[in-house]
Amino acid sequence: xxxxxxxxxxxxxxxxxxxxxxxxxxxxxxxxxxxxxxxxxxxxxxxxxxxxxxxxxxxxxxxxxxxxxxxxxxxxxxxxxxxxxxxxxxxxxxxxxxxxxxxxxxxxxx
Amino acid sequence: xxxxxxxxxxxxxxxxxxxxxxxxxxxxxxxxxxxxxxxxxxxxxxxxxxxxxxxxxxxxxxxxxxxxxxxxxxxxxxxxxxxxxxxxxxxxxxxxxxxxxxxxxxxxxxxxxxxxxxxxxxxxxxxxxxxxxxxxxxxxxxxxxxxxxxxxxxxxxxxxxxxxxxxxxxxxxxxxxxxxxxxxxxxxxxxxxxxxxxxxxxxxxx
Numbered sequence: 125x126x127x128x129x130x131x132x133x134x135x136x137x138x139x140x141x142x143x144x145x146x147x148x149x150x151x152x153x154x155x156x157x158x159x160x161x162x163x164x165x166x167x168x169x170x171x172x173x174x175x176x177x178x179x180x181x182x183x184x185x186x187x188x189x190x191x192x193x194x195x196x197x198x199x200x201x202x203x204x205x206x207x208x209x210x211x212x213x214x215x216x217x218x219x220x221x222x223x224x225x226x227x228x229x230x231x232x233x234x
Numbered sequence: 235x236x237x238x239x240x241x242x243x244x245x246x247x248x249x250x251x252x253x254x255x256x257x258x259x260x261x262x263x264x265x266x267x268x269x270x271x272x273x274x275x276x277x278x279x280x281x282x283x284x285x286x287x288x289x290x291x292x293x294x295x296x297x298x299x300x301x302x303x304x305x306x307x308x309x310x311x312x313x314x315x316x317x318x319x320x321x322x323x324x325x326x327x328x329x330x331x332x333x334x335x336x337x338x339x340x341x342x343x344x345x346x347x348x349x350x351x352x353x354x355x356x357x358x359x360x361x362x363x364x365x366x367x368x369x370x371x372x373x374x375x376x377x378x379x380x381x382x383x384x385x386x387x388x389x390x391x392x393x394x395x396x397x398x399x400x401x402x403x404x405x406x407x408x409x410x411x412x413x414x415x416x417x418x419x420x421x422x423x424x425x426x427x428x429x430x431x432x433x434x435x436x437x438x439x440x
Contacts, residue, residue, distance in 0.1 A: 177274070
């Protein structure tokens, strides 16, 4: 068992990672369109964010710079902040409407 | 070997993502999303971003999804969704648009040619070697022997230092991206305040 990992050869091309990222992004988009539960829509948005993160890291490895990975770091921080505030909003909406169905909160009144 | 891991993990990630979207029960969707996040972490390890893989598991799967599961259980919204009432006719269009999006994105990716960078073309694109060639903001010169060299004993020395991935990432983060880092901390403070104020119990109006 080697003590250090071997160097990563240039085997999996960047385009493959981009293709996986594209498919996952599209699946997340479908989730935002198709679901009525606000929490499931939230999870689909998180899926889209992660797909973009994957693209960032793939390009970071491609061009040999760390800027992509640092951007992923910031995207994760912003996503965490967004989830916290978004869920707090949903809890507040649930208190008055007793539902997180987006069809029930489609009117601004109330 | 790396190809095999990539294929398997990509298939699991796509399957888990489809289950996230298709599951009627929000709790099952959340658990499938946790599985997808672990697949992303494996992708980051395959790409050499070890610190990001750990952060992905700790922040996304460990904090964000736990928070979502708490809210799902708190609001008790894990029941299957009732059939669509008003916008039922428009639902299939969402699936069609998503399919078109997949086709367009894959066509764009397939038609593009991602040319390798000049400095990293000859060498294997490991983070240590490539960062040593193109990292402009740091004076680190990591050893190019191994991809996961052990980090130096606390000192960032110019010359024959061996630096790990976390160390190199931090060197760029805290020099070139120091201002966005501080702004992000203010953003998180605002999020903490906002979430606390929004979710607290309102006093009952008589």
